Amino acid sequence: MPENKVIKETTEEDKLLQKLNSAKNTLDKLFEESDRVFITGHLEPDMDAIGAAIGMSLLCKKNKRKSYIVVDEPIEKNAREFILETKDEIEYISASQVPELLTDKSMLISVDNNKVGRTSVKDYLNRFQSVFILDHHNEDEGTIKTPYKCIDTKFSSTCEAVSVLAFLSRAKLPQRVTNYLYAGIKLDTKDFTKNVSTSLSHQVAGKLILKGANLKYIKRWFKRSPEEDQIIQELTSKAVVYPYTYAVSCVTDENKTYSSVDLAKAADALLNYDFSAIFVIAKTDDDTIAISARSNGDVDVGKIMSCYNLVRGGRGGGTPISAGAQIKGRTIEEVKTILSGLLIPCNTIVEDQPNEEQNRLLLTAQKKTTD
Numbered sequence: 001m002p003e004n005k006v007i008k009e010t011t012e013e014d015k016l017l018q019k020l021n022s023a024k025n026t027l028d029k030l031f032e033e034s035d036r037v038f039i040t041g042h043l044e045p046d047m048d049a050i051g052a053a054i055g056m057s058l059l060c061k062k063n064k065r066k067s068y069i070v071v072d073e074p075i076e077k078n079a080r081e082f083i084l085e086t087k088d089e090i091e092y093i094s095a096s097q098v099p100e101l102l103t104d105k106s107m108l109i110s111v112d113n114n115k116v117g118r119t120s121v122k123d124y125l126n127r128f129q130s131v132f133i134l135d136h137h138n139e140d141e142g143t144i145k146t147p148y149k150c151i152d153t154k155f156s157s158t159c160e161a162v163s164v165l166a167f168l169s170r171a172k173l174p175q176r177v178t179n180y181l182y183a184g185i186k187l188d189t190k191d192f193t194k195n196v197s198t199s200l201s202h203q204v205a206g207k208l209i210l211k212g213a214n215l216k217y218i219k220r221w222f223k224r225s226p227e228e229d230q231i232i233q234e235l236t237s238k239a240v241v242y243p244y245t246y247a248v249s250c251v252t253d254e255n256k257t258y259s260s261v262d263l264a265k266a267a268d269a270l271l272n273y274d275f276s277a278i279f280v281i282a283k284t285d286d287d288t289i290a291i292s293a294r295s296n297g298d299v300d301v302g303k304i305m306s307c308y309n310l311v312r313g314g315r316g317g318g319t320p321i322s323a324g325a326q327i328k329g330r331t332i333e334e335v336k337t338i339l340s341g342l343l344i345p346c347n348t349i350v351e352d353q354p355n356e357e358q359n360r361l362l363l364t365a366q367k368k369t370t371d
Contacts, residue, residue: 013200016154020164023134023150027165030130030148031063034107038098038128040070040121042113044260047221048157050079051184052111052134054177055162057090062171068093068101072120076261078221082180095120105129112158114151115142117315134161136188137318138302142309153302153319156194156201159184163204175212182213183221188322190268191222195297196321228265231258235266235280246299246343247275250336251282258282260324263292270294277301281336284326289335291325293318304342311338 031037037060041049053069060067069092071083083092093101098121108121108128114135116122125131131146136155143151155161159181166173166181173181185205189197192205209215224232235258239249247270251258263280270278277299284290291308293301300320308316308325316325327335 012154013198013203016152016198016200017164019150019152020161021168023161024165024168026148026150027059027132028063030107030132031060031065033105034065034129035103035105036101037065037067037107037109038070038101038121039067039109039111040095040113040119041111042115042118043072043120044074044076045071045079045112046076046261047079047082047180047187048159048184049112050075050082051180052158052162054082054086054090055159055166055173055181056109056111056134058171058173058177059162059165059169062169067091068098070095070098070121074259078183081221085176095124098124099127102127107132109134110144111135111162113137114139114144114149115315115317116144117142119144134158134165136161137323138306138320140306140309140317142315142317154196154198156197157185157188159188160201160204163208164200167204167207173208173211175214178208178211178213179218182208182215183218186218186222194321196319224265228262231262232266232269235262235282236270239270239278241275242340242343245274245276247273247278248336248339248343249278249280250332252332252336254283254332256282257284257286260284260290260292263290264324267292267294271296277304279339281332281339283332287328289327289330289332291316291327291335291339293323293325295321297321307342308338 039053039056041053057067069090071092072094106128108131110133112135113119114133114137130148133149133151135151136153136158138153139151163181236249238251239247241247263282267278267280271294276296278294280292293305295301302318302320302323305316305318305323305325308314313328318324
């Protein structure tokens with residue numbers, strides 16, 4: 001009789017590596033068909049978006065393709081430092097420069113974003129020969145339409161995915177780029193404390209260190225000034241606890257604005273407490289209300305935030321544990337009221353009869369959060 005063979009179970013890490021290996025093959029084919037590549041992240045790019053874009057530009061160089069990184073203000077301060085350090089080797093352009101540089105064989109790579117509403121090149125999407133997406137945020141109705149994509153919320157960060165692609169392609173990673181990629185992973189995993197980090201995250205981080213990533217140098221990008229701490233304290237002091245340990249912190253002053261980075265840091269700070277989910281709401285400019293959402297893993301905040309795509313003037317989404325939304329043309333109280341409705345469990349009576357829009361949102365939220 002033949003010996004019984006032990007069948008090794010396919011792990012989540014194996015599945016992610018298989019997906020990235022397939023993505024590498026797709027990219028190789030698209031590079032062959034293209035003459036130049038435009039790389040872009042999300043609006044208000046952070047270290048994960050810019051770090052991933054820089055890493056992707058090295059893959060373009062490895063494949064002998066001219067590349068541009070498309071980036072517009074505002075830019076997170078550490079991500080800006082990445083750009084300043086590499087501006088002599090990488091060509092950075094604004095979205096307004098894209099039309100004059102486009103060719104019939106131009107390709108777009110969107111990193112750390114899959115939403116039409118979150119890219120600065122949305123007006124030119126149909127002018128690219130091909131569009132490839134590499135991202136770790138939830139897909140929804142606002143996702144860019146393309147057959148070429150590698151999207152998985154199990155990636156801890158886009159820098160993690162780009163790092164693996166670089167390893168698979170045997171691309172040369174200068175030390176400064178290993179720093180950027182490591183910083184992107186560190187940012188989105190909150191220094192590997194969020195449950196989004198996997199064994200793959202740790203393996204990739206370890207390999208980046210072996211290739212030169214300097215942890216002492218990287219650490220300085222994560223230090224906060226006293227002024228930043230004051231802003232975070234201001235935002236977190238508004239927190240109100242809802243049933244099922246949701247915390248909503250809302251700055252109701254319509255004349256005060258904060259950066260999206262401030263909101264994200266405040267949400268991360270509140271997650272240190274025993275809350276299932278955190279939502280920080282404030283104005284980010286004269287016409288925009290933003291929400292930064294975080295979860296301990298029990299609640300899919302990405303699906304909750306994606307409900308704002310159904311709100312007039314709104315867009316939202318993200319990963320199960322880190323997400324956000326931006327709403328234009330609404331007051332802070334209106335945005336907070338909609339969120340309160342989305343957080344109400346199915347068997348709870350809503351005070352004040354909700355209007356037609358609120359009913360539609362509640363039904364959608366209840367369906368999405370129970371899928």
